[in-house]
Amino acid sequence: MGGKASILIILGFSAIFLVVGQNFNNLSVNSVDNFSKYYGKTVAHNIAVSGANMAASQIFFSNEWSTGFSNVPFSGGMLTTVVEVIDSFQNIKKLTTYSRYTGYNEVYLDTVSVTFQPSKFSRFAYYSAYEPSNIWWTTGDTVWGPMHVQGQLWVNASPVFFGKVTTENGLYTQGYYQTVEVGGHWETTWVKKKGKWVQEAIWVPEYQQVWVSTANPKFYGGYEQGVDLDLPVNGVSNVQTAALAGGRTFSSKDTVYLTFAQDSLRYRFSKNKKDTTVLGATFAPNGVIMANNSVLRVKGKVKGQYTIGVSGTSSKGKVFIDDDLIYNSDPRQNPNSQDLLGMVAQNDIMITDNTANNNNINIHASMYSQEGGFGSENYSTRPPSGSINLLGGIIQSTRRAVGTFSGSYINHGFSKKYRYDDRLMVASPPSFPGTGSFEIVSWYE
Amino acid sequence: MGFSTLIDILGSTIIGGILFMILLRMNDAAVQNTYNNGGEYIIQQNLVEVVQLLEYDFRKIGYCKVWSRIPNPSKAIILADSTSIKFLTDIDNNGYVDTLHYYLGPSGELSATPNPNDRLLYRVINSESAIGANLGVTQFRLTYFNSLGNTINFPIIVPGEIHTMQIDLKVENTSGYNREYSGAFWRQIRLAARNLMNR
Numbered sequence: 001m002g003g004k005a006s007i008l009i010i011l012g013f014s015a016i017f018l019v020v021g022q023n024f025n026n027l028s029v030n031s032v033d034n035f036s037k038y039y040g041k042t043v044a045h046n047i048a049v050s051g052a053n054m055a056a057s058q059i060f061f062s063n064e065w066s067t068g069f070s071n072v073p074f075s076g077g078m079l080t081t082v083v084e085v086i087d088s089f090q091n092i093k094k095l096t097t098y099s100r101y102t103g104y105n106e107v108y109l110d111t112v113s114v115t116f117q118p119s120k121f122s123r124f125a126y127y128s129a130y131e132p133s134n135i136w137w138t139t140g141d142t143v144w145g146p147m148h149v150q151g152q153l154w155v156n157a158s159p160v161f162f163g164k165v166t167t168e169n170g171l172y173t174q175g176y177y178q179t180v181e182v183g184g185h186w187e188t189t190w191v192k193k194k195g196k197w198v199q200e201a202i203w204v205p206e207y208q209q210v211w212v213s214t215a216n217p218k219f220y221g222g223y224e225q226g227v228d229l230d231l232p233v234n235g236v237s238n239v240q241t242a243a244l245a246g247g248r249t250f251s252s253k254d255t256v257y258l259t260f261a262q263d264s265l266r267y268r269f270s271k272n273k274k275d276t277t278v279l280g281a282t283f284a285p286n287g288v289i290m291a292n293n294s295v296l297r298v299k300g301k302v303k304g305q306y307t308i309g310v311s312g313t314s315s316k317g318k319v320f321i322d323d324d325l326i327y328n329s330d331p332r333q334n335p336n337s338q339d340l341l342g343m344v345a346q347n348d349i350m351i352t353d354n355t356a357n358n359n360n361i362n363i364h365a366s367m368y369s370q371e372g373g374f375g376s377e378n379y380s381t382r383p384p385s386g387s388i389n390l391l392g393g394i395i396q397s398t399r400r401a402v403g404t405f406s407g408s409y410i411n412h413g414f415s416k417k418y419r420y421d422d423r424l425m426v427a428s429p430p431s432f433p434g435t436g437s438f439e440i441v442s443w444y445e
Numbered sequence: 446m447g448f449s450t451l452i453d454i455l456g457s458t459i460i461g462g463i464l465f466m467i468l469l470r471m472n473d474a475a476v477q478n479t480y481n482n483g484g485e486y487i488i489q490q491n492l493v494e495v496v497q498l499l500e501y502d503f504r505k506i507g508y509c510k511v512w513s514r515i516p517n518p519s520k521a522i523i524l525a526d527s528t529s530i531k532f533l534t535d536i537d538n539n540g541y542v543d544t545l546h547y548y549l550g551p552s553g554e555l556s557a558t559p560n561p562n563d564r565l566l567y568r569v570i571n572s573e574s575a576i577g578a579n580l581g582v583t584q585f586r587l588t589y590f591n592s593l594g595n596t597i598n599f600p601i602i603v604p605g606e607i608h609t610m611q612i613d614l615k616v617e618n619t620s621g622y623n624r625e626y627s628g629a630f631w632r633q634i635r636l637a638a639r640n641l642m643n644r
Contacts, residue, residue, distance in 0.1 A: 009464065013471075020475045027482045031489055038493045115512060162605065164519060164642070220605040221519040222642050223592035425516035442512035443639040444538070445504050 033104075040103030041110070044077060048110040049445060051079035051097035056114055059083070059093065059438055068095070077101035092117045093438065112445040116438035121235070122342060122366040122428040124148055125163055125420035127395040128373075129231045135399060136174065137217070145393065145420030146221070148229055160218040163420065166227035173215035182208045231397055235370050235433030236317075239309035239344045240290050242431035247288030256291040258308065260300030260341075262328050265289075280304055287430035297352070298343070299323035302364065307342035307429040317346030319367075320377070323356040327364045331423055332391070341365040341392075342429025348372035348400065351414070353382045360386035361414070366424055368395040368433055375400025379413040390418040395433075477622045484618040485627050491580040492616045492629045495566065499612060500633070502545060502568070506532045507640030511540040518640040522604035527586055536570055543571055549585045550577060559620040583628065584615035590635070609637045 051069060058065045069081040081097045093116045101108045121127060125145025136156040145163040153167045156174040184205040191200045243249045250256045250267075259266040259275065265283055266275035280303070283289075287306045296310040299322045311317050327339035341364060343349055349367050351357055353376070367374050373396035376382065380401070388402060403413020507518030515521055515533055524531040529548035536543045550565035558579065565577030566585055588611040589597045597606055617628040 013468075016471070016475065020479065023479055024482060027486045031486050034486070034489050034493055038497070041497070162603075163517070218603075218606065219592045220603045221517070222608055224642070422516065426513040440643045442508065442510070443643060444508055444510075445639065 036104050037106065040101055040106060040108040043075065043103075044099045044101040044108035044110040045112075045445070047074050047077045047079050047101060048097045048099035048112040050074060051081050051099060052095060052112040052114050052443075052445075055081040055083065055095045055097060056116075056440065059095070059116060063436075063438060066093075069097075074099075075101075086115070090117065110445075112443075114440055114444070115442040117441050119435040119437055119439035120428040120432050121231075121368055121395045121435060122393065122432040123424050124395055125393045125418070125424075127231075127393075128399055129397045130399075132399060143420075144418070145422070145424070148227065150228075150230060155215040155217045157214070158216045158218060161221060161223075163221040165219055165221070165223045166229070167223075167225045168228050170225040171215075171217070173213040173217075175211055175213040175215065177209045178212045179207050180210050181205045229435055229437075231370055231395075232433060232436055233370075235368060236309060236311050236344055236346045238433060239288060239307060239431055240292065240311060242286065242288040242307075243284075243290035243309065246284075246286035247290065247431075248284040250289075250291040250294060253291065253294050255295045255297060256310075257297045257322075258289070258291075258300075259298070260302045260306075260325070262301055262303040266300075280306070293317075295320065296345070297322050299325050299356075301326055301328050302339050302341045303328035305338065305340040305430055307344060307431055309344035311346045313346065318372070319343050319345045319349040320352045321350070321357075321361065321363060322352045322354060324362040325365060326362050327391075330364070330391075331421060332419075337423075339364075340423070340427060340429050342368065342432040344368045344370075344433060345372065346370055349374045349396075350400075351376040351388065351402070353377040358383055358385045360389060362389045362391075364391045364421070366393045366395070366421070366429060366432065369397060370433075371397050373398045373400035374402075376402040376413050380404050382412055384410040384412060385414050387415045387417045390416075392421050393424060394418070480622045481625075481627060484621065485629070488581055488616045488618055488627065488629050492614070492631055495580055495582065495614060495616065496631050496633075498568070499547075499614070500636070502534070502536070502547075503610075503612070503636055504638055505534045505536070505640070506638035507534070507643070509533075509535040509540065509542050510538050514540070514542050515640075518643050519605045521638075521641060522607055525587070525589055525601045525604045525607055527588070527599055530587055545570055547585075549582070555579060555619075559624065560617055560626050562626075563617060563619050579619060581616045581619045582614065583617045584613060584630075586613040587611070588613070608641065609635045612636060 066083040078100045083095045086094045096113045099110045126147040129150045137159040139157040141159040148166045150168045152169045152172040253269045257268045265280045290309045293312040297320045329337035331337040404411045507521030509515045521533040531546040546569040562583040566582045567575045567577045589607045590609045592608040612633040614631045617626045
């Protein structure tokens with residue numbers, strides 16, 4: 001009787017333990033399986049992202065790269081990348097990376113797609129190939145769009161950058177060196193105590209000079225260094241080519257006076273001659289107007305999309321802005337405005353020292369100066385002329401002055417009110433110089 | 446039936462009682478362990494589900510299939526707080542810009558559950574009404590860093606300054622045996638939404 005009861009009890013307990021144990025085993029297996037799946041998905045995703053990065057790198061090194069990758073072993077899995085041109089007119093490319101990772105009893109797949117477009121200089125609110133070391137970006141300076149500086153960006157105090165900032169060699173910030181203790185070591189030395197020489201351990205500190213930055217730049221659109229983006233040598237000549245292929249070219253003229261009058265264009269070659277008036281759309285169908293080996297003097301109200309260029313060396317190859325040069329429809333009031341102007345000069349782009357410009361000047365354009373910069377004529381002797389109200393961007397080789405100041409008082413020339421034209425993030429004036437490389441416009445993962 | 450029989454019955458009763466007590470205790474322990482382990486498995490599942498959803502959505506901050514509709518992705522984050530974030534994205538990859546709002550509901554909202562700390566994590570697309578599932582989230586904390594790697598203090602006035610973010614997430618059982626709530630914690634140290642840095 002007792003023996004049977006014992007056996008029944010033991011069998012009962014064993015059954016309970018088996019059920020409970022099985023349950024625990026299942027839970028453990030499922031828990032591990034749960035995280036194993038997450039791990040597998042994460043690895044597959046990382047492989048796809050890595051493949052996209054590797055392919056993007058190839059495209060940056062060689063614009064024509066379209067080989068892709070086929071079943072490349074990577075991090076325990078495989079990746080395949082396909083590069084395709086999805087818009088041959090705008091040369092927009094898309095790369096798609098497919099990853100495959102075999103986990104425990106399961107295969108994980110993932111896809112990352114990246115879209116590229118040719119990058120234009122017009123998308124910059126500010127670009128400078130050379131930043132003089134005596135000009136600091138400081139409190140009160142604000143840039144509203146993307147910005148690039150070849151070399152170092154000299155930063156003092158707290159300038160504000162609302163667009164993405166890229167530099168070739170990082171920041172040079174104002175600050176000071178401070179001596180700080182960075183560690184040390186114990187040394188044994190002989191010291192005399194109560195007439196006896198004894199060994200004693202002493203701490204020998206080690207010091208280092210550390211640079212303490214006092215600058216606090218505000219990068220509200222991101223910051224990246226190590227980006228080498230020089231001005232191309234063929235920026236102006238490419239505009240020349242475009243002007244010959246469906247635009248308009250002025251040659252053998254010392255000076256070209258060009259006035260935008262909404263749908264019309266007026267031009268002359270001498271200050272006191274009469275203007276010739278033409279319809280802009282038929283005069284330069286592709287919107288590119290070039291003055292070869294000349295000086296270009298411009299003003300007026302732009303309707304439509306144009307790029308005006310000027311080539312030449314020494315005193316030629318310059319643009320002078322003789323009066324307001326504005327859009328017919330201001331994109332700040334009308335976001336659907338299609339008016340867009342690019343100015344491309346071999347040398348400087350200057351605000352003319354004349355009566356019309358002595359009380360503010362309004363400029364709507366993206367300005368590109370291949371070997372000079374944007375400035376004002378006679379900036380140190382001209383009368384105080386109000387402010388430069390710029391809507392667009394400045395792409396220049398070297399920074400030029402627009403006035404002289406004593407504190408907030410303008411002694412000569414202009415103060416600056418520069419705003420970025422947000423449309424330049426997605427649109428560019430016709431045949432505006434490109435950077436020669438692609439930029440990522442969309443990343444899907 | 447003499448004295449020894451009485452001793453036998455008494456001894457058997459005591460031994461039987463002890464065995465019965467052991468059985469009851471074992472039953473209780475088995476129930477507790479089953480409950481706790483089952484609960485842990487559920488919270489791990491919940492954690493992985495929430496994490497995968499967060500990663501999927503946050504990686505698409507500033508993304509739009511028709512990229513020109515978000516020309517400047519650095520402006521894609523509209524609102525950023527320690528327990529909420531609202532941003533522009535293209536959640537269904539159809540080329541139309543959506544807003545996605547994540548935020549943590551108040552702790553008093555789930556007073557019906559035994560766990561006093563669980564809260565609803567809301568995920569609201571565009572202007573849809575807020576719907577949350579109780580997955581036992583007890584902590585959802587976001588920390589933001591600028592492009593120099595420094596922590597951005599709250600309140601964040603210009604969300605465009607955000608370069609990367611840290612996500613802390615803790616999930617607990619909504620009810621626990623003896624009010625002991627097991628939990629699981631996940632931290633994404635530096636989540637960089639790729640589109641924020643595109644241009």
